[in-house]
Amino acid sequence: MTAPLTLSHYMIVAGLLFLIGVFGALTRRNIIGILMSIELMFNAANINLVAFDRFLHPEGVTGQALALFVMTVAAAEIVVGLALLLAIYRGTDTVYAEDFNLLKG
Amino acid sequence: MLEQIVFYSLSLLTLASALAVVLHRNTVHSSLFLGLSLAGVAGLFAALGADFIFAAQIMVYVSGVAVLVMFVVMLLGRASDLHLRQINERWMAALLVCGVAAVGLFKIARLHSATVATGAPRPSTHDIGRLFLGEWLVPFELISLVLLAALLGAVFFTRTENAR
Numbered sequence: 001m002t003a004p005l006t007l008s009h010y011m012i013v014a015g016l017l018f019l020i021g022v023f024g025a026l027t028r029r030n031i032i033g034i035l036m037s038i039e040l041m042f043n044a045a046n047i048n049l050v051a052f053d054r055f056l057h058p059e060g061v062t063g064q065a066l067a068l069f070v071m072t073v074a075a076a077e078i079v080v081g082l083a084l085l086l087a088i089y090r091g092t093d094t095v096y097a098e099d100f101n102l103l104k105g
Numbered sequence: 106m107l108e109q110i111v112f113y114s115l116s117l118l119t120l121a122s123a124l125a126v127v128l129h130r131n132t133v134h135s136s137l138f139l140g141l142s143l144a145g146v147a148g149l150f151a152a153l154g155a156d157f158i159f160a161a162q163i164m165v166y167v168s169g170v171a172v173l174v175m176f177v178v179m180l181l182g183r184a185s186d187l188h189l190r191q192i193n194e195r196w197m198a199a200l201l202v203c204g205v206a207a208v209g210l211f212k213i214a215r216l217h218s219a220t221v222a223t224g225a226p227r228p229s230t231h232d233i234g235r236l237f238l239g240e241w242l243v244p245f246e247l248i249s250l251v252l253l254a255a256l257l258g259a260v261f262f263t264r265t266e267n268a269r
Contacts, residue, residue: 024127076255
Protein backbone atom coordinates (compact mmCIF):
# COMPACT_ATOMS: atom_id res chain seq x y z
CA MET A 1 0.00 0.00 0.00
CA THR A 2 2.87 2.41 0.70
CA ALA A 3 4.77 1.84 -2.56
CA PRO A 4 5.03 5.06 -4.59
CA LEU A 5 2.28 5.63 -7.12
CA THR A 6 3.40 4.97 -10.67
CA LEU A 7 1.87 5.62 -14.07
CA SER A 8 0.72 2.00 -14.26
CA HIS A 9 -1.51 2.50 -11.20
CA TYR A 10 -3.48 5.16 -13.03
CA MET A 11 -3.42 3.16 -16.28
CA ILE A 12 -4.87 0.11 -14.52
CA VAL A 13 -7.67 2.14 -12.92
CA ALA A 14 -8.45 3.75 -16.29
CA GLY A 15 -8.30 0.36 -18.01
CA LEU A 16 -10.73 -1.18 -15.52
CA LEU A 17 -13.10 1.77 -15.89
CA PHE A 18 -12.92 1.38 -19.69
CA LEU A 19 -13.62 -2.36 -19.48
CA ILE A 20 -16.63 -1.76 -17.22
CA GLY A 21 -17.84 0.73 -19.84
CA VAL A 22 -17.33 -1.77 -22.67
CA PHE A 23 -19.21 -4.46 -20.75
CA GLY A 24 -22.10 -2.06 -20.10
CA ALA A 25 -22.27 -0.86 -23.70
CA LEU A 26 -22.37 -4.47 -24.92
CA THR A 27 -24.90 -5.81 -22.44
CA ARG A 28 -27.32 -3.07 -21.33
CA ARG A 29 -30.69 -3.36 -23.05
CA ASN A 30 -31.70 0.21 -22.22
CA ILE A 31 -30.35 2.87 -24.63
CA ILE A 32 -29.80 5.27 -21.69
CA GLY A 33 -27.67 2.58 -20.03
CA ILE A 34 -25.58 2.26 -23.20
CA LEU A 35 -25.07 6.04 -23.31
CA MET A 36 -24.02 6.06 -19.63
CA SER A 37 -21.49 3.26 -20.33
CA ILE A 38 -20.05 5.30 -23.21
CA GLU A 39 -19.60 8.22 -20.81
CA LEU A 40 -17.60 5.91 -18.52
CA MET A 41 -15.33 5.00 -21.45
CA PHE A 42 -14.74 8.69 -22.27
CA ASN A 43 -13.78 9.28 -18.64
CA ALA A 44 -11.32 6.38 -18.69
CA ALA A 45 -9.63 7.95 -21.72
CA ASN A 46 -9.49 11.28 -19.91
CA ILE A 47 -7.81 9.74 -16.84
CA ASN A 48 -5.15 8.27 -19.12
CA LEU A 49 -4.58 11.59 -20.95
CA VAL A 50 -4.16 13.55 -17.70
CA ALA A 51 -1.96 10.83 -16.16
CA PHE A 52 0.34 10.78 -19.22
CA ASP A 53 0.54 14.58 -19.00
CA ARG A 54 1.50 14.42 -15.30
CA PHE A 55 3.97 11.54 -15.46
CA LEU A 56 5.60 11.76 -18.90
CA HIS A 57 5.41 15.46 -19.88
CA PRO A 58 5.07 17.48 -16.67
CA GLU A 59 6.50 20.59 -18.37
CA GLY A 60 3.51 21.06 -20.73
CA VAL A 61 -0.28 20.97 -20.53
CA THR A 62 -1.02 19.30 -23.89
CA GLY A 63 -2.59 16.21 -22.32
CA GLN A 64 -4.91 18.30 -20.17
CA ALA A 65 -5.96 20.40 -23.17
CA LEU A 66 -6.71 17.20 -25.13
CA ALA A 67 -8.79 15.96 -22.17
CA LEU A 68 -10.83 19.17 -22.38
CA PHE A 69 -11.50 18.48 -26.07
CA VAL A 70 -12.61 14.93 -25.24
CA MET A 71 -14.92 16.34 -22.56
CA THR A 72 -16.52 18.74 -25.06
CA VAL A 73 -17.08 16.04 -27.66
CA ALA A 74 -18.53 13.72 -24.99
CA ALA A 75 -20.97 16.43 -23.89
CA ALA A 76 -22.06 17.00 -27.50
CA GLU A 77 -22.43 13.22 -27.98
CA ILE A 78 -24.67 12.72 -24.94
CA VAL A 79 -26.86 15.71 -25.89
CA VAL A 80 -27.45 14.48 -29.45
CA GLY A 81 -27.82 10.88 -28.25
CA LEU A 82 -30.50 11.75 -25.72
CA ALA A 83 -32.31 13.99 -28.24
CA LEU A 84 -32.34 11.11 -30.75
CA LEU A 85 -33.61 8.77 -28.03
CA LEU A 86 -36.48 11.14 -27.23
CA ALA A 87 -37.38 11.32 -30.94
CA ILE A 88 -37.27 7.50 -31.30
CA TYR A 89 -39.29 6.99 -28.11
CA ARG A 90 -42.02 9.23 -29.49
CA GLY A 91 -42.34 6.96 -32.55
CA THR A 92 -41.78 3.48 -31.10
CA ASP A 93 -42.74 3.85 -27.39
CA THR A 94 -39.76 1.79 -26.22
CA VAL A 95 -36.23 2.42 -24.88
CA TYR A 96 -34.80 -1.06 -25.50
CA ALA A 97 -32.11 -1.43 -28.14
CA GLU A 98 -33.36 -4.72 -29.62
CA ASP A 99 -36.69 -3.10 -30.55
CA PHE A 100 -34.99 -0.50 -32.74
CA ASN A 101 -34.77 -2.70 -35.83
CA LEU A 102 -36.64 -0.53 -38.32
CA LEU A 103 -35.15 2.58 -39.88
CA LYS A 104 -38.58 4.07 -40.51
CA GLY A 105 -40.41 2.69 -37.47
CA MET B 106 1.21 7.89 2.48
CA LEU B 107 -1.63 10.40 2.18
CA GLU B 108 -1.25 10.28 -1.61
CA GLN B 109 -1.77 6.51 -1.63
CA ILE B 110 -4.83 6.68 0.65
CA VAL B 111 -6.41 9.33 -1.57
CA PHE B 112 -5.66 7.38 -4.76
CA TYR B 113 -6.92 4.01 -3.55
CA SER B 114 -10.10 5.36 -1.98
CA LEU B 115 -10.98 7.45 -5.04
CA SER B 116 -10.27 4.50 -7.36
CA LEU B 117 -12.45 2.24 -5.23
CA LEU B 118 -15.28 4.81 -5.28
CA THR B 119 -15.01 5.30 -9.06
CA LEU B 120 -14.85 1.61 -9.98
CA ALA B 121 -17.50 0.44 -7.52
CA SER B 122 -20.01 3.04 -8.64
CA ALA B 123 -19.14 2.35 -12.30
CA LEU B 124 -19.99 -1.31 -11.68
CA ALA B 125 -23.25 -0.21 -10.08
CA VAL B 126 -24.02 1.93 -13.18
CA VAL B 127 -23.58 -1.09 -15.43
CA LEU B 128 -25.25 -3.74 -13.31
CA HIS B 129 -28.07 -2.00 -11.44
CA ARG B 130 -31.56 -2.97 -12.53
CA ASN B 131 -33.14 0.40 -11.74
CA THR B 132 -32.05 3.02 -14.31
CA VAL B 133 -32.72 5.91 -11.91
CA HIS B 134 -30.23 4.44 -9.42
CA SER B 135 -27.86 3.78 -12.32
CA SER B 136 -27.86 7.46 -13.26
CA LEU B 137 -27.28 8.50 -9.63
CA PHE B 138 -24.28 6.14 -9.47
CA LEU B 139 -23.06 7.65 -12.76
CA GLY B 140 -22.85 11.04 -11.02
CA LEU B 141 -20.91 9.46 -8.13
CA SER B 142 -18.50 7.71 -10.51
CA LEU B 143 -17.86 10.91 -12.47
CA ALA B 144 -17.21 12.76 -9.20
CA GLY B 145 -14.67 10.05 -8.31
CA VAL B 146 -12.94 10.64 -11.67
CA ALA B 147 -12.88 14.37 -10.84
CA GLY B 148 -11.15 13.48 -7.58
CA LEU B 149 -8.55 11.45 -9.51
CA PHE B 150 -7.91 14.52 -11.70
CA ALA B 151 -7.36 16.55 -8.53
CA ALA B 152 -4.96 13.87 -7.25
CA LEU B 153 -3.03 14.22 -10.51
CA GLY B 154 -2.71 17.97 -9.95
CA ALA B 155 -4.92 18.97 -12.92
CA ASP B 156 -6.91 21.74 -11.24
CA PHE B 157 -8.66 23.13 -14.31
CA ILE B 158 -9.74 19.68 -15.56
CA PHE B 159 -11.05 18.94 -12.05
CA ALA B 160 -13.27 22.03 -12.14
CA ALA B 161 -14.37 21.34 -15.72
CA GLN B 162 -15.23 17.73 -14.83
CA ILE B 163 -17.42 18.88 -11.92
CA MET B 164 -19.14 21.54 -14.02
CA VAL B 165 -19.59 19.59 -17.27
CA TYR B 166 -20.08 16.00 -16.09
CA VAL B 167 -21.34 15.93 -12.51
CA SER B 168 -23.64 18.92 -12.83
CA GLY B 169 -24.36 18.77 -16.58
CA VAL B 170 -24.26 15.31 -18.12
CA ALA B 171 -25.39 13.38 -15.01
CA VAL B 172 -28.34 15.71 -14.44
CA LEU B 173 -29.29 15.54 -18.13
CA VAL B 174 -29.21 11.73 -18.09
CA MET B 175 -31.26 11.67 -14.88
CA PHE B 176 -33.81 14.01 -16.47
CA VAL B 177 -34.24 11.78 -19.54
CA VAL B 178 -34.41 8.63 -17.37
CA MET B 179 -37.25 10.12 -15.37
CA LEU B 180 -38.97 11.39 -18.51
CA LEU B 181 -38.93 7.98 -20.23
CA GLY B 182 -39.08 5.60 -17.27
CA ARG B 183 -42.03 3.36 -16.58
CA ALA B 184 -42.79 1.42 -13.42
CA SER B 185 -42.93 -1.84 -15.42
CA ASP B 186 -39.25 -1.43 -16.37
CA LEU B 187 -38.27 -2.50 -12.85
CA HIS B 188 -39.53 -6.04 -13.48
CA LEU B 189 -37.73 -6.50 -16.81
CA ARG B 190 -34.16 -7.74 -17.08
CA GLN B 191 -31.78 -4.95 -18.03
CA ILE B 192 -28.91 -7.16 -19.26
CA ASN B 193 -29.23 -8.95 -22.60
CA GLU B 194 -28.53 -12.66 -23.09
CA ARG B 195 -25.08 -12.16 -24.67
CA TRP B 196 -23.36 -11.11 -21.45
CA MET B 197 -20.94 -14.07 -21.52
CA ALA B 198 -19.60 -13.02 -24.94
CA ALA B 199 -19.21 -9.46 -23.61
CA LEU B 200 -17.33 -10.83 -20.59
CA LEU B 201 -15.01 -12.72 -22.95
CA VAL B 202 -14.35 -9.53 -24.98
CA CYS B 203 -13.55 -7.66 -21.75
CA GLY B 204 -11.23 -10.44 -20.57
CA VAL B 205 -9.23 -10.46 -23.80
CA ALA B 206 -8.99 -6.64 -23.77
CA ALA B 207 -7.95 -6.71 -20.09
CA VAL B 208 -4.95 -8.93 -20.85
CA GLY B 209 -3.73 -6.47 -23.50
CA LEU B 210 -4.35 -3.42 -21.32
CA PHE B 211 -2.48 -4.89 -18.34
CA LYS B 212 0.47 -5.85 -20.56
CA ILE B 213 0.70 -2.22 -21.72
CA ALA B 214 0.22 -0.81 -18.21
CA ARG B 215 3.08 -2.99 -16.90
CA LEU B 216 5.52 -1.14 -19.19
CA HIS B 217 5.20 1.94 -16.96
CA SER B 218 5.43 0.23 -13.57
CA ALA B 219 8.61 2.21 -12.76
CA THR B 220 7.50 5.65 -14.02
CA VAL B 221 7.04 7.97 -11.05
CA ALA B 222 5.97 11.61 -11.07
CA THR B 223 8.78 14.16 -10.97
CA GLY B 224 8.38 17.54 -9.29
CA ALA B 225 5.31 19.03 -7.68
CA PRO B 226 2.19 19.68 -9.80
CA ARG B 227 1.67 23.33 -10.66
CA PRO B 228 -1.47 25.33 -11.57
CA SER B 229 -2.36 24.68 -15.20
CA THR B 230 -5.19 27.14 -15.94
CA HIS B 231 -2.88 29.90 -17.20
CA ASP B 232 -0.97 27.55 -19.51
CA ILE B 233 -4.17 25.98 -20.91
CA GLY B 234 -5.52 29.44 -21.72
CA ARG B 235 -2.27 30.39 -23.47
CA LEU B 236 -2.34 27.14 -25.47
CA PHE B 237 -5.99 27.50 -26.53
CA LEU B 238 -5.72 31.13 -27.65
CA GLY B 239 -2.29 30.70 -29.22
CA GLU B 240 -1.01 27.52 -30.80
CA TRP B 241 -4.38 25.66 -30.75
CA LEU B 242 -6.63 28.53 -31.81
CA VAL B 243 -8.12 26.74 -34.84
CA PRO B 244 -9.10 23.51 -33.00
CA PHE B 245 -10.49 25.66 -30.18
CA GLU B 246 -12.77 27.52 -32.61
CA LEU B 247 -13.73 24.27 -34.37
CA ILE B 248 -14.82 22.67 -31.08
CA SER B 249 -17.16 25.60 -30.50
CA LEU B 250 -18.70 24.82 -33.89
CA VAL B 251 -19.18 21.22 -32.75
CA LEU B 252 -21.03 22.46 -29.66
CA LEU B 253 -23.21 24.72 -31.81
CA ALA B 254 -24.00 21.79 -34.13
CA ALA B 255 -24.93 19.63 -31.11
CA LEU B 256 -27.23 22.38 -29.83
CA LEU B 257 -28.97 22.73 -33.19
CA GLY B 258 -29.14 18.94 -33.59
CA ALA B 259 -30.80 18.53 -30.19
CA VAL B 260 -33.41 21.18 -31.05
CA PHE B 261 -33.97 19.64 -34.50
CA PHE B 262 -34.43 16.07 -33.26
CA THR B 263 -36.73 16.87 -30.34
CA ARG B 264 -39.17 19.23 -32.07
CA THR B 265 -42.68 17.86 -32.54
CA GLU B 266 -44.34 17.40 -35.91
CA ASN B 267 -47.12 19.96 -35.39
CA ALA B 268 -44.63 22.66 -34.42
CA ARG B 269 -43.42 22.93 -37.99
